[in-house]
Amino acid sequence: MAEPVAASTTSGPARWLVVIIPYLWMVLFFVAPFLIIVKISLSDTAIAMPPYVPLLDGLSAIGDFFRQLDFENYTFLTEDPLYFNAYVSSLRIAAISTLLLLLIGYPMALAMARASVTIRPTLVMLVILPFWTSFLIRVYAWIGILKPEGLLTALLHSLGLMDEGNQVQIFRTEIAVFIGIVYSYLPFMVLPLYSALEKMDGTLLEAASDLGCPPWKAFWKITFPLSIPGVIAGAMICFIPITGEFVIPDLLGGAQTLMIGKTLWTEFFGNRDWPLASAVAVLLLLLLVVPIAIFQNQQQKA
Secondary structure (H helix, E strand, O other): OOOOOOOOOOOOHHHHHHHHHHHHHHHHHHHHHHHHHHHHHHOOOOOOOOOOOOOOOOOOHHHHHHHOOHHHHHHHHHOHHHHHHHHHHHHHHHHHHHHHHHHHHHHHHHHHOOOOOOOHHHHHHHHHHHHHHHHHHHHHHHHHHHHHOOOOHHHHHHOOOOOOOOOOOOOOOHHHHHHHHHHHHHHHHHHHHHHHHHHHOOOHHHHHHHHHOHHHHHHHHHHHHHHHHHHHHHHHHHHHHOOOOOOOHHHHHHOOOHHHHHHHHHHHHHHOOOHHHHHHHHHHHHHHHHHHHHHHHHHHOO
């Protein structure tokens, strides 16, 4: 009888290389930039380039360098209600948008998962089709639709649902922001939900039906609990970037639409206060650590 062939194992150096590369990527593209932002947030504004002090000139001056760092910017953030209101408004808009995405995306994902196997790839392609067009162009398209003299007003006039002298007053409101966010982030909600629902065993629903369980009860007892990993994944993938969204609130929202992304841009490029803007960015990142940790924990359990 032939002896079993021993499974090949990765050599020591190659194995360490596989482990080191992801950590090296994280250090170069996350840890190092984050530490730079933290350092800038502890600096003071200056009329120079770069517009902050102190700068590390050499190892001999490292003691003076650290002594000049302070927490004045973080103290200012706690004193000015603008930033607190911006954080709260961003979380509110992100939470409402995520809920709307879930309410719209779940039926779409469920219909895709229960469709014929032959047409599922086509349905998935239709979901990701908007990604073939620039994100910025798609947002600008909504400006042409929602502005008072835009396509939506013209459509309502042509259908006789609105008098000729009236116009739709949605542009530059929070409603326009919600429309833009839901449209832009819908694929990020649908795809994780579809992935979770598509893997569900259909015989469970057949067994529930044979035992006399009505469809609505089978959904809440079987379908929805089994899709919770997809719900959490989709919610986190949408909620986290929406919180720091800048383009959609800036183009579709009005001056009353307060989000931390717009505040951050104003501090960086309008006021040129890089230290304060960096402090805002650091707090925003820390604010999102909790949902990111929840998402990673859920992914490990899935």
